[in-house]
Amino acid sequence: MTRGLAVEAIDLVKRFGDVVAVDGVSFSIPEGSVLGLLGPNGAGKTTMVRMLTTLSLPTSGTGRVAGHDVVTEPDAVRRSMGLTGQVATVDELLTGRENIRLIGRLYGLPKGYLREASDRLLEQFSLTEAADRMAKTYSGGMRRRLDLAVSLVAAPPVLFLDEPTTGLDPRSRAELWEVLQRLVAEGTTLLLTTQYLEEADHLADRIVVMDKGKVIASGTPTELKAQAGRASVVVTVSYAEDLDKATDLLRSSSPEVYVDRTSRRLTAQASGLSDMTNIAVIFAESEIAVDDLGLQRPSLDDVFLHLTGHRAETETSEPGQRQPEEVLR
Numbered sequence: 001m002t003r004g005l006a007v008e009a010i011d012l013v014k015r016f017g018d019v020v021a022v023d024g025v026s027f028s029i030p031e032g033s034v035l036g037l038l039g040p041n042g043a044g045k046t047t048m049v050r051m052l053t054t055l056s057l058p059t060s061g062t063g064r065v066a067g068h069d070v071v072t073e074p075d076a077v078r079r080s081m082g083l084t085g086q087v088a089t090v091d092e093l094l095t096g097r098e099n100i101r102l103i104g105r106l107y108g109l110p111k112g113y114l115r116e117a118s119d120r121l122l123e124q125f126s127l128t129e130a131a132d133r134m135a136k137t138y139s140g141g142m143r144r145r146l147d148l149a150v151s152l153v154a155a156p157p158v159l160f161l162d163e164p165t166t167g168l169d170p171r172s173r174a175e176l177w178e179v180l181q182r183l184v185a186e187g188t189t190l191l192l193t194t195q196y197l198e199e200a201d202h203l204a205d206r207i208v209v210m211d212k213g214k215v216i217a218s219g220t221p222t223e224l225k226a227q228a229g230r231a232s233v234v235v236t237v238s239y240a241e242d243l244d245k246a247t248d249l250l251r252s253s254s255p256e257v258y259v260d261r262t263s264r265r266l267t268a269q270a271s272g273l274s275d276m277t278n279i280a281v282i283f284a285e286s287e288i289a290v291d292d293l294g295l296q297r298p299s300l301d302d303v304f305l306h307l308t309g310h311r312a313e314t315e316t317s318e319p320g321q322r323q324p325e326e327v328l329r
């Protein structure tokens, strides 16, 4: 294996009949780092995870986990990884504690260790109080957390998480992020798929964006955002009657100004902090009262739009962004 790489995908392809679910995808994950695999529905994320975790044979290409080949050494691969799939796999009729111990016993972990580990994991995932209730009584978020706890019982060095926070409320999501960050700080390597750009931004060292089976972009969150174009300065004026005057002022320093009258917000293209400072000075010297003024960098959502021509969750949400009321040039 290449030293220091926990996961390698080299030109992986997966066909289902005529459907090419994954069409020549390559990436690698250095030990102890987090890769976010981002993409809309049907991009091929789950198929990638299934190939790398030995659940699905690649049509062609090579996958390695902890240096072991997913096709020729599947047992060694399985011993070095944990997986939380997109669909919860806990046993409904067992309690939370029993679910963890069952999997621990399958890994051949000693009883004493398992008792300690299950207590610790239940605590870590805020499941101590529900530990001795059947999993069928758990909420969606609790099942998700139990699923993760189970995948961690054997303390695998490489963890695959397929959309770990889909369906969780914001608080549970934030809690899960904290747990994951702790694991990574302790040396775990993480591959996480997500449709939430914010999640990849928050957790991942590097992001690979897939669409229709192919990698369409990769880089650090900052690099990807830089690709999506320039920053802008956003000014919110206090009174609607100042909007026209404020627009004229902004046009003196920026060729393109967007006005949203409902929110009293003006957006001007900017190249960076110095533009924002200039604009702040211009407004301070004017008589226009301003509620807010700041630099807005492109979000990963903008990156996605830029790369794919559609937003990440277009199928379910309104098409595109609300258009600004008018565009002045």
Ligand SMILES: Nc1ncnc2c1ncn2[C@@H]1O[C@H](COP(=O)(O)OP(=O)(O)OP(=O)(O)O)[C@@H](O)[C@H]1O
Pocket (backbone or CB within 6 Å): 016, 019, 020, 021, 039, 040, 041, 042, 043, 044, 045, 046, 047, 048, 086, 195
């Ligand atoms: N067993 C299968 N048989 C046939 N086609 C499949 C199979 N599994 C996946 N596909 C197809 O492969 C493509 C990629 O699917 P995949 O589940 O990997 O996408 P995904 O990125 O995980 O999407 P989602 O965000 O919805 O989970 C889709 O077009 C899907 O219909």
Ligand SMILES: [Mg+2]
Pocket (backbone or CB within 6 Å): 045, 046, 047, 086, 162
């Ligand atoms: Mg999927």
